[in-house]
Amino acid sequence: MSETGNNLSGQPLRLDVALVHYPVCNRNGEVIGSAVTNLDLHDIARAGRTFGVDSYYIITPFADQQQLVREIVDHWVTGYGAGRNPARREALNLISLCPDLAGLYATVTDKWGVRPTVLATSAQVNERTVDYASVRARIKDGEPILLLFGTGWGLTREALAEVDGLLPPLKGGGEYNHLSVRSAAAIVLDRLLGRS
Amino acid sequence: MSETGNNLSGQPLRLDVALVHYPVCNRNGEVIGSAVTNLDLHDIARAGRTFGVDSYYIITPFADQQQLVREIVDHWVTGYGAGRNPARREALNLISLCPDLAGLYATVTDKWGVRPTVLATSAQVNERTVDYASVRARIKDGEPILLLFGTGWGLTREALAEVDGLLPPLKGGGEYNHLSVRSAAAIVLDRLLGRS
Numbered sequence: 001m002s003e004t005g006n007n008l009s010g011q012p013l014r015l016d017v018a019l020v021h022y023p024v025c026n027r028n029g030e031v032i033g034s035a036v037t038n039l040d041l042h043d044i045a046r047a048g049r050t051f052g053v054d055s056y057y058i059i060t061p062f063a064d065q066q067q068l069v070r071e072i073v074d075h076w077v078t079g080y081g082a083g084r085n086p087a088r089r090e091a092l093n094l095i096s097l098c099p100d101l102a103g104l105y106a107t108v109t110d111k112w113g114v115r116p117t118v119l120a121t122s123a124q125v126n127e128r129t130v131d132y133a134s135v136r137a138r139i140k141d142g143e144p145i146l147l148l149f150g151t152g153w154g155l156t157r158e159a160l161a162e163v164d165g166l167l168p169p170l171k172g173g174g175e176y177n178h179l180s181v182r183s184a185a186a187i188v189l190d191r192l193l194g195r196s
Numbered sequence: 197m198s199e200t201g202n203n204l205s206g207q208p209l210r211l212d213v214a215l216v217h218y219p220v221c222n223r224n225g226e227v228i229g230s231a232v233t234n235l236d237l238h239d240i241a242r243a244g245r246t247f248g249v250d251s252y253y254i255i256t257p258f259a260d261q262q263q264l265v266r267e268i269v270d271h272w273v274t275g276y277g278a279g280r281n282p283a284r285r286e287a288l289n290l291i292s293l294c295p296d297l298a299g300l301y302a303t304v305t306d307k308w309g310v311r312p313t314v315l316a317t318s319a320q321v322n323e324r325t326v327d328y329a330s331v332r333a334r335i336k337d338g339e340p341i342l343l344l345f346g347t348g349w350g351l352t353r354e355a356l357a358e359v360d361g362l363l364p365p366l367k368g369g370g371e372y373n374h375l376s377v378r379s380a381a382a383i384v385l386d387r388l389l390g391r392s
């Protein structure tokens with residue numbers, strides 16, 4: 001991890017990111033499992049490495065999808081791509097697999113010795129919404145935080161009901177709000193950890 | 197354009213984005229033309245639409261690459277995808293083609309009646325660097341601005357020498373700085389136009 005991702009006391013950030021492929025919604029609000037895509041792995045790993053994320057978890061219960069993740073990561077971390085592009089190796093080295101959210105929560109709780117605060121982005125603003133500035137300060141103070149990003153049309157209502165807080169929707173001047181999950185993750189990490 | 201992308205006076209933003217495929221550098225610093233990729237079109241168009249960008253220009257001199265761009269855009273703007281995903285139609289509708297930077301500068305100068313301020317992101321900080329807050333204010337004041345993003349290993353030195361200013365590199369806590377151009381564009385637009 002070298003010099004990236006230390007808080008003010010020089011300790012590594014206790015921040016993890018997870019990209020959830022199940023359970024998420026499709027365009028009709030039905031619960032589905034989405035397919036893993038190569039660029040979701042690369043782009044969010046590169047942003048995670050840039051901003052000092054500890055681990056980037058890919059959540060999918062499907063064996064063939066897990067195998068695809070392993071093959072992509074192996075290519076860049078230990079295979080041909082590792083020598084060809086060391087910067088990409090450093091990024092994809094953040095990736096771990098988890099079959100489901102229960103497994104994810106157990107893994108990160110075990111890692112930090114305490115259950116982290118779990119936050120998800122949401123199109124809604126309600127009493128569970130936490131603002132970016134306060135989360136930024138909590139990360140800097142060393143609080144373990146886990147950020148969930150949903151693929152497809154987003155995390156199911158049941159998954160959102162389990163998290164500890166919601167990050168406000170990412171907006172420009174208007175109501176249009178259809179960023180890719182890759183763009184949303186990059187912006188959220190910049191808001192929480194970026195420097196000019 | 198509807199409600200998105202107005203400044204404080206209710207005027208549309210005079211902000212354009214261009215993704216440059218030539219002239220850019222490869223990993224060895226040689227000048228190349230890079231290939232257009234589908235997700236570069238989608239992700240940056242979606243971010244552009246979210247943050248109120250007027251046009252998203254794809255710069256490539258290669259006829260086959262231009263044709264690929266036309267086919268992708270047509271599918272989503274007038275073809276099957278337009279009915280299936282109207283939000284994507286709105287985003288890809290921002291896309292225009294230009295063969296080269298000279299053509300781009302002529303096009304945007306003609307559109308705004310004045311040559312816009314051309315800014316590019318750069319890994320260097322020097323006397324041409326402008327900070328995000330001041331550019332944000334200038335956009336809000338109605339100044340026409342054109343943001344250039346380079347694919348591959350970035351814009352050539354000659355292309356960078358022609359721009360009016362450089363935006364600071366996007367960093368987290370450390371020196372690792374290998375974001376995808378999709379992530380970089382999303383973060384830059386959020387820093388210039390995003391709201392919590």
